[in-house]
Amino acid sequence: MSAEMANEIKLISGRSHPQLSEKIAKRLGIEVARTISLNYSNQETSFTVGESVRDEDVFIVQSTATGDVNEGLMELLIMISACRTASPNFPYARQDKKDKSRAPISARLVANMLTTAGANRMPSASAPDFYSNVNRQPRYRNCGPPRFSGFFSVPVDNLYAEPSFLRYIRENFNPEDCVIVSPDAGGAKRATSIADHLNTAFALIHKERPRPNVVGRMVLVGNVEDKVAILVDDMADTCGTLVKAAAVLKENGAKSVLALVTHGILSGSAIETLNGSVLSALVVTNTVPLGDKVDRCPKLRVIDISPTIAEAIRRTHNGIY
DSSP states (O other): OOHHHHTTEEEEEOSSOHHHHHHHHHHHTOOBOOEEEEEOTTOOEEEEESSOOTTOEEEEEOOOSSSOHHHHHHHHHHHHHHHHHOOOOOTTTTOOSOOSTTOOOHHHHHHHHHHHHTOOOEEEOOSTTTTOOOOOSOTTSOOSOOGGGGGOSSOEEEOOSHHHHHHHHHHHSOGGGEEEEESSGGGHHHHHHHHHHHTOEEEEEEEOOSBTTBOOOEEEESOOTTSEEEEEEEEESSOHHHHHHHHHHHHTTOSEEEEEEEEEOOOTTHHHHHHTSSOSEEEEETTSOOTTHHHHOTTEEEEOOHHHHHHHHHHHHHTOO
């Protein structure tokens, strides 16, 4: 990147994931902008930009999928407002429809808050269904909207994890020995897209949820006998679904089972659950800060997603979509 271009881009990091911000800045050949962000004694968030952003293209990196989600969201809103008056991991994305009476559509509320704060474009590597499109188009283009993109009055760009997953599988396995498995019906398009690219088999697990984050009975649809079963999902939170799905696959004759997941939230006792499971590996991107979880879980593998985000920033800045 030229020195002239570097002066036109400002990359601002929230406190949630500074390591990812540094990787993106290094890829772009720039420095992370100087900022001051803190909480007062009453936990009120304060944010100050330490350098001019006038007439600059400002890109904010903030993960809101782990730790205190609401604090991360509030900091993001304040950062946007500070930049507008002096693209995130989308929170509440799972609440994108009214699935029961008297329930809110929280994703729409968050979309309204982000655009009201001043965000005018949403490049995001987040949310269920961002990876469910099967369009064979360049990964950085807006390849069909995620379900909640209609809540935004600004452009929403999808950043796909699929190319990184495909590369990982080809580098570590013979696709002919693999079967791609969706842990639920909602992820079938995501999994079939990967299976089609690899020209390999596909299977599906049907599950019943008696209540949120609790998985009931699971039934396998497809054949995984003597195959490397690769579960593909958008996020791993408590890991209950992945661990139960892996057990079902082993019971049905799978040679080994691993999981490829975009966001490794890994909350609660997820690490202990993974360590005690039949999964041989859980592969996640670094969209969410993992802290000491990699050291605590020898099955955890991390794919660096910063080149994809950096390229999205570069193309947005240059008007190439």
